[in-house]
Amino acid sequence: MSMIGEYARLTPAELDRAIRDPDWARRFVDELIEAEGDTSPPVPEARCHDIEKTWHALGFLLDRIGFPVDIVHGEEQLPGADDWGYGPPRYLGPERVRAAAEALAATPHEALVVGVGPADLAEAGIYPVVVWERGESLDYVTSHYQALAAFLRAAADAGDAVLVWLE
Template identity: 50%
Template sequence: MSMIGEYFRMTEAELERAIGDPDWALSHVEETADADEESELSPAEARHFSTHQTWHLLDFLLRRSEFPVNVVHGEEPLGEADDWGYGPPRYLPPDRVRLGARALSRLTYDQLLDGIDPQELVAAEIYPLGWDDRASLEWGRDWFADLQKYLTAAAEAGHAVIIWLD
């Protein structure tokens, strides 16, 4: 079984309901995510998004760059939500989504990789293991670009984003 980084965009009204009723939130996320997958929407169009197994690599690279928003794990607990996979979900309110999207838009993947030695990822036990050489770091490039598109669209819509590991 793998650990997958998951995201879901919500309006402020939906977020308020989700905080008060995390069981509703999980049902809503599951229904909408299934519909998104069937429609094969782009990251900018979808309400549900995943960074798949790159979440830990992206987290490592963003933390290393002193990124101002935790766009990999979220920042606020989602009410009294139970475990949605590997822990309870967290969220970014719309203002933090906007800040995160703005900061991501000014950052390139090459900047994140600048000066990185793959052995740093090995030493930090970044999931999934297998950081043998610099070429292995390229795996995260497309997921980073899609995360930029997803958060930009969420920010433009004034959405909050729920984040969890599944």
């Protein structure tokens, strides 16, 4: 079983409802994922997004550069939410999504990997270690970083919040 980083955009009203009713949030997000599964909208138009297995590497690389928003794990736990895979979901409110989008715009993907190679990720035990032990390119991570930046920019432009969880 893989650990996948997942995201869902919520309007401020949807976030308020999710905070009051986390069971509704799970059902709502499942419906969003199902609806988009057939259409695969472009990242800026999507309500849901995943970064596959790059979540741990992105977290490691962003921490190295002192990124100001926890876009990998979220910053606030959704109160009363059950486990959505590997723990309950967390979220970024609209203001934090905006801050993240601005910081991402100021941080080119090349900045993430300056002075870092696959061996460094393997040595640090970054999931999935076997990928880095094989010496795979960090392009896999930077391409997901760029897509996540586009997703969060669209969320910020719409004034949305974002739910974050590992599944």
